[in-house]
Amino acid sequence: MRRATLRDVSRMAGVSRMTVTRVFIRPEQVLPATRARVLEAIAALGYVPDRAAGSLSTRRSGFVGVILPVLSNSNFAALAEGLTEGLRTAGYEMLIGYTAYSVEEEERQLRTMLARRPEALVLTANAHSEPARRLAEQAQIPVIEIAGLPRRPIGSTIGFSNHGVGFAAGTYLHDLGLRRLAALGPVHESVRSDTRGEERLAGFEDALRAAGLSTDLVLRSARIPASFDEGASAMAELLEIAPDVEGVFAISDLLAVGALMECRRRGMAVPADISLVGFGNFEIGRHMLPTLTTIDVDFTGLGRRAADLIQELIADRDIDARRCIDVGFALLERGTTRAPIALASCGSQALV
Secondary structure, eight states: OOOOOHHHHHHHHTSOHHHHHHHHHOGGGSOHHHHHHHHHHHHHHTOOOOHHHHHHHHSOOOEEEEEESOSSSHHHHHHHHHHHHHHHTTTOEEEEEEOTTBHHHHHHHHHHHHHTOOSOEEEESSOOOHHHHHHHHTTOSOEEEESSOOSSOSSEEEEOOHHHHHHHHHHHHHHTTOOSEEEEEEOOOSSBOOHHHHHHHHHHHHHHHHTTOOOTTEEEEEOSSOOHHHHHHHHHHHHHHOTTOOEEEESSHHHHHHHHHHHHHTTOOTTTTOEEEEESOOHHHHHSSSOOEEEEOOHHHHHHHHHHHHHHHHHOTTSOSOOEEEOOEEEEOOTTSOSOOOOOEETTEEEO
8 A cells, every 4th residue: 555645635635735734734724624624534544744845845843852861760751741741732743862871872862863953952951072062052943951050051951950959958967967978879980971960969068068077978889870779789888888877868769769778678777777868759759668758850840841941942033042940949858867857948949
């Protein structure tokens, strides 16, 4: 069977090919009865429009390129969901690539996507190679970095302070009365980089310094990407070094859950013997026993905000291309930390 064509649809519906095209790109300009006939013909013939050919004539591809560090992380899945919901209503589709935190792979993904002429690019606010930065800057399309507030933004940014996340975690554990504090984060690798996780560790260290505490137990040993196994291994390493540690911040709930299970295997009581704080508000943390204290960001909402900004920037190229939107975060106190404390709002951060 041959593939149905635009001509086939127009003949079956009894309309011109221009009318069929208009049903796809400007349906509100077609009479309802005519639009219904065209849609019936499309369904009957199984017609699929040739987007590539259409983009050559209109100079519009109809898609937004999105490059994420990993697809298995539920936060990035929620972010992609929010982006999809927001873009779909405006008639845009997403083309998603992932880098496994590799700077070189991000550069390759950028070249591949730009060859397909996206109408906007969404990048994770992570380390970028200089060639990748040049590719994005010279693309002459809206570029949005998400999930962070980079010091050298390529275009617009929608995210939160990862340094602030770490600082809030360190301050919170200190305010609980704990003094022997540690953190679990990513190891430095030559081929992969998690700069957002490193920023959280740096914020945690600054909180300890502000409180006059040592930063010796801030461990950078977990391989990228974060996982339960890496959290358990890092926690085992920490407990060998400092069996008297009182509080631990993990830069991801994945590490925190692995750390929690390692504590339980060793017969340690959480939070009586040790308090744990994670980041990400993953579903598994809400179902652990005890439930995991964590720092939450609305990643679905972040994705929707990014979709809204993309539409604004595409519609009006004169809009300031360097918007910065801080969505903030919230510390959720649960069962892995000690007795409740007096909680307060703190700018774009909130303790709840």
